[in-house]
Amino acid sequence: MPRWDPCAEDRLREAALELFLEHGYENVTVAQITGRAGLTRRSFSRYFTDKRDVLFAGSERLPAVLAHSVRHADDTLSSFEALLAALVDVAGGLADQAPLAVQRRAVVRASPELQERGRTKFAAVTDAVADALRDRGTPESEATLLAQVGVAIFRTAFERWIDRPNDAGLPARIREAAAELAASLDAVDFAALPHP
Numbered sequence: 001m002p003r004w005d006p007c008a009e010d011r012l013r014e015a016a017l018e019l020f021l022e023h024g025y026e027n028v029t030v031a032q033i034t035g036r037a038g039l040t041r042r043s044f045s046r047y048f049t050d051k052r053d054v055l056f057a058g059s060e061r062l063p064a065v066l067a068h069s070v071r072h073a074d075d076t077l078s079s080f081e082a083l084l085a086a087l088v089d090v091a092g093g094l095a096d097q098a099p100l101a102v103q104r105r106a107v108v109r110a111s112p113e114l115q116e117r118g119r120t121k122f123a124a125v126t127d128a129v130a131d132a133l134r135d136r137g138t139p140e141s142e143a144t145l146l147a148q149v150g151v152a153i154f155r156t157a158f159e160r161w162i163d164r165p166n167d168a169g170l171p172a173r174i175r176e177a178a179a180e181l182a183a184s185l186d187a188v189d190f191a192a193l194p195h196p
Contacts, residue, residue: 012054021107028051033054052117055107070086071135071136079138087157092171
């Protein structure tokens with residue numbers, strides 16, 4: 001009887017990423033992944049539902065975790081401050097993601113199917129954050145707008161972080177992206193914008 005391998009999940013993930021990068025996501029089968037990892041289909045099914053799950057495993061928790069952090073942010077914070085605090089809080093738990101994130105991004109960029117999955121994932125995050133902001137008393141349309149802006153800040157910060165993970169951590173990148181947005185808004189002369 002085979003023994004349980006505590007490194008099986010990592011081996012499967014590494015094998016899948018190698019194969020996706022070599023042959024393209026669409027051209028790789030679960031059998032190839034398990035063969036490269038030296039494991040069985042049963043081992044694969046213990047950790048992943050399908051080959052997409054190898055890339056996105058764990059991401060299904062992000063909407064709930066981020067929404068929880070928004071809901072439990074200090075009551076004295078404005079809606080946007082609570083959102084930024086939640087982004088920074090959650091980012092602190094993603095520090096171990098940088099090494100594989102660059103490879104994952106390359107695979108996703110080469111696959112329209114995976115790009116769509118990524119958009120769906122971030123739409124779920126946006127909806128969860130907007131709900132959490134509404135629970136804090138933020139008006140409906142403002143909650144939706146802030147959630148969209150917050151997700152854009154997170155995505156921008158994440159991209160910068162994985163481009164140069166040793167320069168600054170993800171929480172610092174989130175603060176940086178938010179500060180850039182704030183500076184851009186401060187520079188806008190809203191009175192000078194055309195009126196309909």
